[in-house]
Amino acid sequence: xxxxxxxxxxxGGHEIPLIDSAIVVENGKILDMGAKDDIVxxxxxAEIIDFGDSIIFPGLVNAHTxxxxxxxxxxxxxLPLMTWLENYIFPVxxxxxxxxxxxxxxLAIAEMLRSGITLFADMYLFEEEVIKAVEETGxxxxxxxGLFDFPSPNYGPLEKGLxxxxxxxxxxxxxxxxKVMVCPHAAYTCSPxxxxxxxxxxxxxxxxxxxxxxxxxxxxxxxxxxxxxxxxFHLDSLGLLNERLLxxxxxxxxxxxxxxxxxxxxxxxHCPESNLKLGSGVAPVPAxxxxxxxxxxxxxxxxxNNDLDLIGEMRSAALIQKGLTFDPTKLxxxxxxxxxxxxxxxxxxxxxLGRLVKDSPADLAVIKLSSSHLTPCYDPLxxxxxxxxxxxxxxxxxxxxxxxxxxxxxxxxEEEAKKKVFEISQEIKTLLAGQN
Numbered sequence: 001x002x003x004x005x006x007x008x009x010x011x012g013g014h015e016i017p018l019i020d021s022a023i024v025v026e027n028g029k030i031l032d033m034g035a036k037d038d039i040v041x042x043x044x045x046a047e048i049i050d051f052g053d054s055i056i057f058p059g060l061v062n063a064h065t066x067x068x069x070x071x072x073x074x075x076x077x078x079l080p081l082m083t084w085l086e087n088y089i090f091p092v093x094x095x096x097x098x099x100x101x102x103x104x105x106x107l108a109i110a111e112m113l114r115s116g117i118t119l120f121a122d123m124y125l126f127e128e129e130v131i132k133a134v135e136e137t138g139x140x141x142x143x144x145x146g147l148f149d150f151p152s153p154n155y156g157p158l159e160k161g162l163x164x165x166x167x168x169x170x171x172x173x174x175x176x177x178x179k180v181m182v183c184p185h186a187a188y189t190c191s192p193x194x195x196x197x198x199x200x201x202x203x204x205x206x207x208x209x210x211x212x213x214x215x216x217x218x219x220x221x222x223x224x225x226x227x228x229x230x231x232x233f234h235l236d237s238l239g240l241l242n243e244r245l246l247x248x249x250x251x252x253x254x255x256x257x258x259x260x261x262x263x264x265x266x267x268x269x270h271c272p273e274s275n276l277k278l279g280s281g282v283a284p285v286p287a288x289x290x291x292x293x294x295x296x297x298x299x300x301x302x303x304x305n306n307d308l309d310l311i312g313e314m315r316s317a318a319l320i321q322k323g324l325t326f327d328p329t330k331l332x333x334x335x336x337x338x339x340x341x342x343x344x345x346x347x348x349x350x351x352x353l354g355r356l357v358k359d360s361p362a363d364l365a366v367i368k369l370s371s372s373h374l375t376p377c378y379d380p381l382x383x384x385x386x387x388x389x390x391x392x393x394x395x396x397x398x399x400x401x402x403x404x405x406x407x408x409x410x411x412x413x414e415e416e417a418k419k420k421v422f423e424i425s426q427e428i429k430t431l432l433a434g435q436n
Contacts, residue, residue, distance in 0.1 A: 059118025
């Protein structure tokens with residue numbers, strides 16, 4: 001049993017922060033919480049960890065990423081999405097190796113931990129390697145193998161990709177830190193038959209299905225020309241729009257489509273910085289939230305963002321909406337944090353996560369308030385969303401176990417991961433030079 005104390009504890013985005021308080025952790029869960037002196041007196045045999053002038057907050061949730069694309073960080077920038085994908089990313093991914101994905105995921109997890117992330121959603125290739133990295137590092141993930149109509153460097157033809165997805169669903173059913181979802185890439189890379197096959201698997205195993213949706217104007221025009229409907233209505237006609245669906249981006253939406261997503265209880269992963277960098281636009285987040293849509297925040301992949309800093313992503317999400325609407329009250333800090341915690345957790349199939357309350361899993365992060373840019377602290381929630389950044393996080397706990405302590409990752413060698421990814425980048429440079 002441990003008692004974890006701090007000057008401020010943020011239980012959730014819509015909770016009043018606790019001052020000079022403590023959390024009791026036992027068997028991976030929060031047994032109790034309250035005023036520090038009261039808690040310490042009631043549990044005299046517990047180990048006390050006092051973070052002092054710090055903020056303890058719920059572990060953040062990265063609702064959409066392609067973690068292993070750390071190996072492609074900075075490979076191609078300042079390009080439209082389809083040019084970036086078709087001319088740079090897809091060609092290099094044809095040469096993807098399992099070990100590239102493994103080390104890319106390890107580096108990504110290190111970066112995410114330093115941003116206070118304890119749960120992330122991943123869609124990529126060689127997902128078995130990402131699972132291996134998740135198991136070794138102690139983080140949580142909801143993930144799945146990317147499915148395309150064209151051959152994959154991992155599984156080859158689509159039918160083998162569908163079979164692999166089913167195998168992963170069976171192999172990791174009931175895993176304490178891993179959930180598997182079905183991941184067709186997008187409506188422009190997956191035929192109606194592919195999408196229906198993916199949806200059938202998701203229904204059969206009662207699991208999430210994750211897809212990119214309405215990311216750009218070009219995508220909307222393409223799907224409308226190809227199928228006579230915009231992406232949301234196209235997916236709806238195929239039976240995909242339901243409470244199991246998590247869509248990434250949802251930038252180019254009409255009011256009618258927002259109503260449809262809300263009616264079907266679809267979840268959305270908002271990726272503000274990637275959408276800005278690729279010139280895709282800005283998702284109508286306030287309208288989605290007002291309609292009752294569950295909206296989390298994602299970084300997208302580190303090749304299109306180009307980082308995995310979810311603290312910065314919260315800030316960007318909040319500021320963009322204020323600037324677009326000329327209204328400083330739009331998407332306040334409390335809503336941004338709620339999206340990055342409890343709403344993101346719900347979207348990824350972990351409704352018990354995202355808040356620090358009695359009986360919830362002990363997934364949390366700590367920021368010490370000693371840095372200049374975190375001084376003074378009038379409002380810990382405001383400081384967290386508007387002033388903090390990746391690298392300020394000193395400690396991370398998942399399921400009651402510290403996996404980062406005093407700025408040091410405990411479960412794996414971060415320097416080894418950095419070294420391996422650097423070596424991989426040299427292989428990729430050689431590969432690119434041979435193609436030119």
